Amino acid sequence: MKHKLLLIFLIIPLFLSAQAFRNYSNEFLSIGVDAAGLGMSKSVVATTNDVNSIYWNPAGLVGIEDYQGSLMHASYFAGIASYNHASFAMPIDKESTFAISLIRFGVDDILNTTELIDNEGNIDFNRIQLFSSVDYAFNFAYAKKLIFKDLKFGINAKIVRRIIGDFASSWGFGFDAGIQFERNSWNFGLMARDVTTTFNSWAINEDEFNKIKDAIPGQNEDLPETTEITKPKIQLGVAKYWDINHFFNLLTEINANIRFTETNDVFASEVMSVDPAMGFQLDYDKIVYLRAGVGNFQYITEFDNSKSLSMQPNFGVGFNYNGIKIDYALTNIGSVGNALYSNIFSITIDYSFFRH
Numbered sequence: 131m132k133h134k135l136l137l138i139f140l141i142i143p144l145f146l147s148a149q150a151f152r153n154y155s156n157e158f159l160s161i162g163v164d165a166a167g168l169g170m171s172k173s174v175v176a177t178t179n180d181v182n183s184i185y186w187n188p189a190g191l192v193g194i195e196d197y198q199g200s201l202m203h204a205s206y207f208a209g210i211a212s213y214n215h216a217s218f219a220m221p222i223d224k225e226s227t228f229a230i231s232l233i234r235f236g237v238d239d240i241l242n243t244t245e246l247i248d249n250e251g252n253i254d255f256n257r258i259q260l261f262s263s264v265d266y267a268f269n270f271a272y273a274k275k276l277i278f279k280d281l282k283f284g285i286n287a288k289i290v291r292r293i294i295g296d297f298a299s300s301w302g303f304g305f306d307a308g309i310q311f312e313r314n315s316w317n318f319g320l321m322a323r324d325v326t327t328t329f330n331s332w333a334i335n336e337d338e339f340n341k342i343k344d345a346i347p348g349q350n351e352d353l354p355e356t357t358e359i360t361k362p363k364i365q366l367g368v369a370k371y372w373d374i375n376h377f378f379n380l381l382t383e384i385n386a387n388i389r390f391t392e393t394n395d396v397f398a399s400e401v402m403s404v405d406p407a408m409g410f411q412l413d414y415d416k417i418v419y420l421r422a423g424v425g426n427f428q429y430i431t432e433f434d435n436s437k438s439l440s441m442q443p444n445f446g447v448g449f450n451y452n453g454i455k456i457d458y459a460l461t462n463i464g465s466v467g468n469a470l471y472s473n474i475f476s477i478t479i480d481y482s483f484f485r486h
Contacts, residue, residue, distance in 0.1 A: 155360040156290055156302065156328060158235040158265045162186075163202055163215040165457035165476040169446020170409025171423025173383040176310060176319030176367035180478060181219040184229040184271045187308035187321045187365075188284025191227040191273035194219050196482035204474040211237045215476075217269075226274040236264035242295065244338070261295030280312045290330060297338045304328025304360065317383075319367040328360040364388040381411040385425075396427035396439065409444070419448035421459070453483025 164182035167174040175187045181198035183190030202215040217231035238260075245257040268291070273284035290302035308321040334356060369383035387405040389395070395403035407425030426442040446459035455478040462471045 155330065155358045156265075156267075156292075158213075159233070159267055159288075159290075159323075161213060161235070163217075163231075163233065163476075164200065164478075165202065165446055165459035165474045166411075166419070166421065166448055166455075168461045168474055169421035169423065169444055169448075169457070169459035170383065170411060171407045171425035171442065171444045172387075173367065173369075173385040173407045173409035173423055173425065175308070175321045175365045175385055176317040176369040176383055177381060178319075180480075181217050181229060182476075182478065183273075183284070184217050184219065184231045184269055184286060185215075185233075187310060187319050188229070188271040188273050188286045188306065189282040189308045189310040189319070191219055191229050191271060191284055192225075192275055192282045192310075194221055194227050196221065196480065198478065198480050200476060200478040202474065202476035204472055206472050211235065219271075226272065229269075229271040229273075231267075231269040231271075233267040233269070234264065236262055238262045238264075240295070261297075263294045264292070266291040266293075282310045284308050288328070290328065292330070292332075296335055298332055298334045300330045300332040300358075302328055302330035302358070315371045317367075317369040317371075319365075319369075321365040321367075323363040323365070324360045325362055327362060330358040330360070332356040332358070361390050363390075377415045379413050379416070381413075382408070383410075384408045387425075394428045394430070396429065398429075417450055419446075419450070419457075421446035421448065453480040454478075455480075 162168050162172050163185045167178065167182060167186055172186075178186040178190040179193030180190070181194065181200045183193075198219045200215070200217045204213040205211070206213060212235075214234045215231065217229060219227055219229035221227050240261050240263060242259040242261050246255070247253055268289040269286050271284060271286040273282060275281070276283050284307070286306040288304055288306065290304070291300070292302070293299045304324050305326050306321065306323045307325050308319065311318045334354065365385055365387050367383055367385040369381060372380040372382070374380055385407045387407060388402055390402045392398050392400050393403040395405040397404040405425065405427055407423065409421065409423030412420045423444045424441055425444070428440050429437045430440050431437055442462055444459060444461045446457060448455060448457040457476045457478075459474040460471055461474060
């Protein structure tokens with residue numbers, strides 16, 4: 131069975147290599163989940179160890195001792211878009227864990243004006259309809275301790291469903307995989323997203339497409355491509371815990387987010403681009419948390435063709451008592467320009483505290 135799985139992982143990338151790669155595809159899966167992780171600028175790949183590890187690094191799920199559940203809500207673009215996440219995890223035995231999660235990113239009540247003007251040039255506002263553009267991701271993860279001491283491995287299978295009103299919809303699938311290693315007060319992590327590439331197949335409503343086909347001369351003449359393939363991405367992390375005194379502890383982590391394409395990241399080439407991020411978490415007796423981080427370093431080209439470096443700072447706080455953890459983060463999906471900062475809330479419940 132293991133040999134068959136390995137063969138599948140090797141064949142899929144070769145089969146998909148003939149399709150069209152996308153540098154930016156399924157980008158809603160790059161936003162992140164859990165206010166605690168977002169407050170640290172997503173620098174948690176080496177230390178994540180609760181139910182939200184299904185997103186950050188499934189290897190961290192091994193740290194779960196009992197049932198855990200998590201919910202998160204965020205609004206982006208001044209409330210235009212809503213972003214929600216729910217996850218659940220349970221240990222299978224002392225060596226392995228299973229988890230599931232659902233992500234929804236959607237913009238609702240969009241005006242459909244394709245029939246606003248009839249064939250005779252008359253405007254009828256009663257012909258305006260509303261539709262939604264919604265992205266879903268269903269995740270199933272498995273994590274296990276490996277033979278080597280302090281080494282953990284996890285894999286995440288995801289199903290992606292994207293719907294744009296009655297115009298188009300798609301199904302997609304892919305895999306993420308991660309490892310974590312801990313030694314003394316140091317932690318190391320590696321997360322490979324879309325490790326076999328993520329494949330999306332679109333179905334386009336040709337009747338709706340024909341309504342806008344000739345609306346602008348020279349545009350919308352041909353149906354768009356129906357296949358998207360997302361390139362793999364890698365996130366590396368190293369972290370260290372510091373015991374300040376009996377009550378205070380400090381966690382620091384540095385991550386490197388790697389894309390295999392040329393972008394506006396601070397370190398970029400034709401082969402790959404690297405976006406560094408760093409975050410810290412100060413806690414008082416594992417009850418109250420203060421978090422901060424900085425990441426998403428990007429070069430911005432100005433109107434005079436000069437370039438300036440931008441970065442995204444993040445801030446967060448958290449409270450943990452009797453198995454209930456409530457976290458808040460002030461962060462930004464856009465990170466550059468004048469995009470508004472967003473307030474993100476999440477709650478995580480650990481059932482082990484209720485068994486006592």
